[in-house]
Structure formats: structure tokens, C-alpha cells
Amino acid sequence: MTFVIDLRWRKHHRPVGTGWDYRPKGIKPSSAVIHTTNGNRGSSFEAEADYLEASSGVGAHYLVGQRGQIAEILPPIYRAWHAGAAKDDWINSRSIGIECHHAVGEAWTHEQRAALAWLCQRLMADWSIVLGAIETHRFVALPAGRKPDPSDWTDRSFYDWRAALIAPVQPAGTYPVALELKVAWQSSGGLWHPSQFAPGYALTPFFRHPDGHQYQLFERSGARFTPQGTIEWLFTEEVERLKQWWRTHP
Ligand SMILES: [Zn+2]
Structure with a gap:
């Protein structure tokens, strides 16, 4: 349809x-x-x-x-x-x-x-x-x-x-979801779905980018970990740009 x-x-x-x-x-x-x-x-x-x-x-x-x-x-x-x-x-x-x-x-x-x-x-x-x-x-x-x-x-x-x-x-990825995200999930009052923390759900491991932040990417979304320890959820275009970078810098 x-x-x-x-x-x-x-x-x-x-x-x-x-x-x-x-x-x-x-x-x-x-x-x-x-x-x-x-x-x-x-x-x-x-x-x-x-x-x-x-x-x-x-x-x-x-x-x-x-x-x-x-x-x-x-x-x-x-x-x-x-x-x-x-x-x-x-x-x-x-x-x-x-x-x-x-x-x-x-x-x-x-x-x-x-x-x-x-x-x-x-x-x-x-x-x-x-x-x-x-x-x-x-x-x-x-x-x-x-x-x-x-x-x-x-x-x-x-x-x-x-x-x-x-x-x-969001098909399953290859990597486990970062512990930091699981902790954030537990403190968010269940805003995220448990299936998103299944082993192998993430598309990338937790990685460091030259911009100074750490990231973990999923099929359609991603999390940015700032040096201050906060987590920001990323939007479509930014996720695609980071995926491109990660694919060429494995
Ligand atoms: Zn209503």
C-alpha cells in the first residue's frame, strides 16, 4: 500500500x-x-x-x-x-x-x-x-x-x-549497544524500547570522531556522547554523514 x-x-x-x-x-x-x-x-x-x-x-x-x-x-x-x-x-x-x-x-x-x-x-x-x-x-x-x-x-x-x-x-546491526546508552535508558523512565538494547542492535561500535565526540550509530539514528558526559540523539542527515565517515575510517 x-x-x-x-x-x-x-x-x-x-x-x-x-x-x-x-x-x-x-x-x-x-x-x-x-x-x-x-x-x-x-x-x-x-x-x-x-x-x-x-x-x-x-x-x-x-x-x-x-x-x-x-x-x-x-x-x-x-x-x-x-x-x-x-x-x-x-x-x-x-x-x-x-x-x-x-x-x-x-x-x-x-x-x-x-x-x-x-x-x-x-x-x-x-x-x-x-x-x-x-x-x-x-x-x-x-x-x-x-x-x-x-x-x-x-x-x-x-x-x-x-x-x-x-x-x-531498524533492522539489527552487528554491535552491542554501549553501556552508557543502557544507563541513560534505565534513567529515562522507559522512553526507549528494550528491543533497541538487544545484542547486535547497533550498526557501529562506540567510536571516537575527530570532532572530539564519541558516537554510536544505529540504522536510522545515533547517539553523540559529549566530553561533558551528556548524550544527544542525532537526526537523519547527521547520522548519514557519520555513517559515511565511519565506513571510510573503520
Ligand atoms: Zn487527544
Whole structure:
């Protein structure tokens, strides 16, 4: 199945402060929140997209339809107003908001789940978002219990769907994951998925680069270890550039 991202409803042509604004300086999206629109049954995808585009009070980055349509309402470099009060890793400043067109009580379609998976895999690759950072609105909303969505999608089914996202995106490498990353994972409250620490998951060993930092690279992401001991997660282009360097300096 092939999917297309429809750009007809983009919101950032409207004044800042109408359901969108800017992320804090230096903050890129590192997580995603899955919602359902929970509007009237029988509403059209176009009407839901019109609403998200025109709303002065709420926003989202994407709308996914029941026939597999995908509209980008707001480029992820901007901040959408979708999560409300949320756990820190999923506040609007750090997250990408994805609305699924769904009214309470409706059945989910295979096409919608497949389109959502395709979109999430793209976002994981483009923004180096780890599997565990893709979450339901109900899990991230504060106080606990404030939000039910995505509606009619149980946690068990959602996490099974999510686990299947990683296989095609991040095939296993050859090297073990650095101990430093495992420690960071343990202190991150489970933001990273345990499968990412399987033996042989990393594409490269932990190596030192002439820029003074140490790196470990994965299929679509990488970690930079600064001399100050902090770990920064790397984005697509930077990972590709470092992979090139590593291949020629084994
Ligand atoms: Zn929601």
C-alpha cells in the first residue's frame, strides 16, 4: 500500500497563536501523541481537516483518515496545540500530534492503522523518534484519566501495533549497544524500547570522531556522547554523514 501526504490544509499560513506557535529554541520533536478526533459519526475527512486547519484554539500535525488518507496540517518543526497538560516527554513543545479520524463507537479500518504506521515510521526516521516515545493521548495526559483517546483502541492492541513499527525501520546491526546508552535508558523512565538494547542492535561500535565526540550509530539514528558526559540523539542527515565517515575510517 502506498500513502501520500496531502498538504492542502496546512495551518501555519494562519496567524501564530491559532492552535499553533513555535517550539522553544533548540527543541525538535522527540515523541508523538496518537489521538482520535471523536467528532460526529459520518463526518467527512475533509470536514475534519478543515476544522483542524481553521481552529483558533487547537491544532495537530497530522490527520489520518479511515481510507488511509494523510493530511499534514502543520509541519513538525512548529508546535501544535494538541496534548494539553501532559507528561514531560510528550508536552506540545516536544511532541508531534497525530489525529485519527474516528468517532466514538466506530470500527477501525485496516487502511487507517496501516497509514498511521507508515506515518509513524517516517516520523521515527525523520526525527529520530524512538519506539517508546509513540504514545496514546490517554497515557500521556495529566492528570491521569483526563483523556480517553485513541477511542475504541485498547492499550493491548495499541502496543502490539506499536511494537510492529520497529521491525522494518531498524533492522539489527552487528554491535552491542554501549553501556552508557543502557544507563541513560534505565534513567529515562522507559522512553526507549528494550528491543533497541538487544545484542547486535547497533550498526557501529562506540567510536571516537575527530570532532572530539564519541558516537554510536544505529540504522536510522545515533547517539553523540559529549566530553561533558551528556548524550544527544542525532537526526537523519547527521547520522548519514557519520555513517559515511565511519565506513571510510573503520
Ligand atoms: Zn487527544
